[in-house]
Amino acid sequence: AAQAADVEEWHPGVCRFCGVGCRVYLGLKKGKPVAIKGIPESATNKGYLCMKGMLFYRIIHHPERLTKPLYRERKDQPFREISWEEALRIAARKFAETVVKYGPDATAYYGSGQALTEETYLFQKIMRGGLGTNNVEGNPRLCMASAVGGYLTSFGADEPIGSYADIEKAYCFFIIGSNMAECHPVIFRRVMNRKFAKPNEVKVINADPRVSPTSRIADLHLQFRPGTDLALLNAMAYVIIEEGLYDQEFIQKYCKFKIGKPPKDVTFEEYKEFLKQYTPERAAEICGGNITPEKIRTAARWFATSKATMSLWTMGINQRSRGVWANNLIHNLHLLTGQLCKPGADSFSLTGQPNACGGVREGGGLCHILPAHRPVKIDKLRHQVEDLWGIPRGTIPPKPGYHTIAMFRAVNQGKIKALWVNCTSPAQSLPNCDFYRKGLAREDLFLVVTDIFPTKTTELANLVLPTAFHFEKTGVYGCTERRSQLTVKVVDPPREAKPEVWIVREWALRMAEEFERLGDRRRAENLRICVKPFLGKEEGYELPKAIWEEYTQKLTKGRDNDLSGATYEVLKQRPDGVQWPAPTKEHALKGGTYKKFVRGIDPLAEEEGRKLGISGPYVFYGPAHKDHKLYLWLRPYKGAAEEPDAEYPFYLSTGRVIDHWHTSSMTGRIPELLRANPYAYVEINPKDAARLGIKPNDMVEIETRRGKIVLPAKVYEGPIQGMVFIYWHDMAEERMANRVTKDAFDPGSKEPEFKICACRIRKVSGP
Numbered sequence: 004a005a006q007a008a009d010v011e012e013w014h015p016g017v018c019r020f021c022g023v024g025c026r027v028y029l030g031l032k033k034g035k036p037v038a039i040k041g042i043p044e045s046a047t048n049k050g051y052l053c054m055k056g057m058l059f060y061r062i063i064h065h066p067e068r069l070t071k072p073l074y075r076e077r078k079d080q081p082f083r084e085i086s087w088e089e090a091l092r093i094a095a096r097k098f099a100e101t102v103v104k105y106g107p108d109a110t111a112y113y114g115s116g117q118a119l120t121e122e123t124y125l126f127q128k129i130m131r132g133g134l135g136t137n138n139v140e141g142n143p144r145l146c147m148a149s150a151v152g153g154y155l156t157s158f159g160a161d162e163p164i165g166s167y168a169d170i171e172k173a174y175c176f177f178i179i180g181s182n183m184a185e186c187h188p189v190i191f192r193r194v195m196n197r198k199f200a201k202p203n204e205v206k207v208i209n210a211d212p213r214v215s216p217t218s219r220i221a222d223l224h225l226q227f228r229p230g231t232d233l234a235l236l237n238a239m240a241y242v243i244i245e246e247g248l249y250d251q252e253f254i255q256k257y258c259k260f261k262i263g264k265p266p267k268d269v270t271f272e273e274y275k276e277f278l279k280q281y282t283p284e285r286a287a288e289i290c291g292g293n294i295t296p297e298k299i300r301t302a303a304r305w306f307a308t309s310k311a312t313m314s315l316w317t318m319g320i321n322q323r324s325r326g327v328w329a330n331n332l333i334h335n336l337h338l339l340t341g342q343l344c345k346p347g348a349d350s351f352s353l354t355g356q357p358n359a360c361g362g363v364r365e366g367g368g369l370c371h372i373l374p375a376h377r378p379v380k381i382d383k384l385r386h387q388v389e390d391l392w393g394i395p396r397g398t399i400p401p402k403p404g405y406h407t408i409a410m411f412r413a414v415n416q417g418k419i420k421a422l423w424v425n426c427t428s429p430a431q432s433l434p435n436c437d438f439y440r441k442g443l444a445r446e447d448l449f450l451v452v453t454d455i456f457p458t459k460t461t462e463l464a465n466l467v468l469p470t471a472f473h474f475e476k477t478g479v480y481g482c483t484e485r486r487s488q489l490t491v492k493v494v495d496p497p498r499e500a501k502p503e504v505w506i507v508r509e510w511a512l513r514m515a516e517e518f519e520r521l522g523d524r525r526r527a528e529n530l531r532i533c534v535k536p537f538l539g540k541e542e543g544y545e546l547p548k549a550i551w552e553e554y555t556q557k558l559t560k561g562r563d564n565d566l567s568g569a570t571y572e573v574l575k576q577r578p579d580g581v582q583w584p585a586p587t588k589e590h591a592l593k594g595g596t597y598k599k600f601v602r603g604i605d606p607l608a609e610e611e612g613r614k615l616g617i618s619g620p621y622v623f624y625g626p627a628h629k630d631h632k633l634y635l636w637l638r639p640y641k642g643a644a645e646e647p648d649a650e651y652p653f654y655l656s657t658g659r660v661i662d663h664w665h666t667s668s669m670t671g672r673i674p675e676l677l678r679a680n681p682y683a684y685v686e687i688n689p690k691d692a693a694r695l696g697i698k699p700n701d702m703v704e705i706e707t708r709r710g711k712i713v714l715p716a717k718v719y720e721g722p723i724q725g726m727v728f729i730y731w732h733d734m735a736e737e738r739m740a741n742r743v744t745k746d747a748f749d750p751g752s753k754e755p756e757f758k759i760c761a762c763r764i765r766k767v768s769g770p
């Protein structure tokens with residue numbers, strides 16, 4: 004906005020970075036991007052932006068952008084520039100030959116929550132409907148898969164019930180495992196505004212092993228030993244029941260208690276008995292840190308007795324080897340107290356990326372889910388998709404593909420021979436990344452990367468394809484609150500960069516020819532059927548529009564994320580997008596559904612509730628659990644996969660800072676952001692630093708069982724004693740955090756435990 008005075012024209016769109024989904028105007032001068040400003044009428048950000056959002060226009064036409072297809076036959080050769088025709092033919096030939104020689108599961112696609120919905124949808128359609136493999140994954144597996152698992156097991160349906168609009172109606176915020184102030188800064192600002200508008204009425208509880216900028220507005224900071232929050236959450240439930248703070252009517256009407264796998268019903272009495280191992284006294288012992296029984300009691304009382312409580316969480320809960328259980332235990336607190344389905348009350352997971360929800364979670368971008376939340380293993384739903392695409396039944400296999408860690412292990416083992424990575428950099432973002440880089444470097448792996456800048460992953464590629472960036476192409480982003488927002492192309496991409504939807508369509512057409520040549524008529528025909536609706540469409544607007552229409556009109560129709568009313572025309576008329584479900588144009592034009600399940604606010608929900616014969620103050624509808632109940636789960640405390648020991652005595656936790664985004668391939672190229680935060684450091688508690696003779700800015704080696712990195716020390720009362728914290732954005736080889744993280748993952752969600760592993764530290768030199 005600094006150069007806003009120069010702007011000649013403003014164009015509306017969405018921020019390219021985090022999952023908040025801020026609405027922005029891009030400012031042009033003489034056709035060149037020169038400024039960004041927030042849109043004051045926006046439902047998501049009300050005009051606010053963080054620095055990343057204000058500066059992303061600098062990436063458009065950045066001098067280091069990839070602008071020509073690059074190819075090398077062998078990975079020890081230099082890249083050479085080639086034409087698009089040659090590039091598409093090479094990619095088509097390598098994938099088709101791999102399928103014919105090794106079978107479709109020797110190919111894979113790895114995408115991103117930063118890709119547009121149309122891009123993810125088309126990639127997965129080609130992989131599944133064309134090639135016949137479910138090896139379709141995306142980096143949202145690394146950040147929100149446990150939230151999906153939590154919603155599905157507790158509520159029977161994915162994604163939050165409520166909206167950001169609940170923030171202005173809440174009286175208690177329970178922020179756990181989230182440094183919102185840096186990771187979702189604009190939503191945090193709304194929390195702050197609410198808090199400071201009603202300082203005596205609104206309480207903020209922050210539960211985190213580290214004092215972060217988020218903790219600074221907390222009325223109560225629960226600082227526990229990493230990984231012990233399952234005990235803390237169970238103890239809060241214990242207090243709620245012991246002190247009679249639960250909502251008996253809500254529980255009786257709408258809830259069941261469940262244990263184990265396969266799930267078994269248990270009674271409320273059995274749940275109470277289970278919780279006896281988590282008295283506040285016992286939990287305080289497990290949790291350590293500053294946790295006392297009285298703090299646990301206070302948190303439980305505030306949570307249960309406020310007029311409306313909203314929980315907010317993200318990676319600290321999700322990136323864990325028991326991430327799904329931790330999600331369940333947060334939902335339990337809402338179900339026990341009835342803090343749900345009323346204005347201001349919600350169990351609301353925050354999503355990291357701008358389109359992790361809309362594109363990957365909803366658009367079919369994970370190995371086990373087809374578009375519109377259809378589990379691939381359910382025959383009826385799989386056949387529905389095949390029928391809607393017009394391909395023969397049996398084309399899509401019933402078995403889910405490789406989840407992220409399994410996919411890259413398969414790469415290491417040589418089982419995957421052709422991999423397409425889009426808009427993400429697994430060579431840096433995977434846990435234990437040195438191990439997986441060995442696989443990506445294999446000569447028998449044909450690696451295609453589509454991206455806007457060189458990354459750690461393009462370094463290992465055979466074929467690098469330059470793509471259009473934000474505002475250089477058209478498409479939809481679906482943010483954390485079920486809201487789809489359209490961004491329309493405003494400027495041309497630099498030189499030969501192309502939108503992914505064009506790349507995929509052209510690749511698929513050429514693959515059809517290759518399969519024909521190789522004698523696989525069935526695949527050739529399926530590929531042609533898959534791309535037929537998109538032939539002849541102009542790439543800047545018509546093509547993504549046709550893809551969006553197919554996805555929403557055919558695939559989401561009648562599903563819980565029904566977006567069939569949200570056409571491009573409607574989205575253009577709705578400056579702040581549409582929240583699903585929005586099954587009709589009229590409904591979409593009103594903005595869609597504020598709460599999925601609340602009576603009296605959304606007439607559609609009310610009508611659905613009536614159909615299901617559910618009465619009372621709340622209405623649940625949609626594909627929730629078949630019995631229309633919400634489940635409280637008995638989940639015991641379990642620590643991290645790798646706890647500190649005598650050899651590696653510290654907890655190592657990783658996270659983010661406000662100035663950077665993921666692997667910093669973009670923010671690291673914006674001078675203002677780089678100056679604000681030029682390199683990673685290790686945060687150490689002063690007591691630990693004193694014991695080890697470490698002073699501020701000393702160089703410190705952080706060593707785990709995976710490897711070592713060296714970072715300057717930041718000594719302050721942030722991390723709890725016995726824990727160190729590093730941010731993972733830095734792409735310098737010697738400071739890359741994921742060289743030391745562990746690739747253990749949650750058995751249900753398969754999300755890796757980036758948040759906790761064991762390390763040792765030592766000073767290696769002075770400042």
Ligand code: SF4
Pocket residue numbers: 018019020021022023024025048051052053054055056057187188189190
């Ligand atoms: Fe962009 Fe997120 Fe910042 Fe909003 S809060 S401007 S979406 S990075």
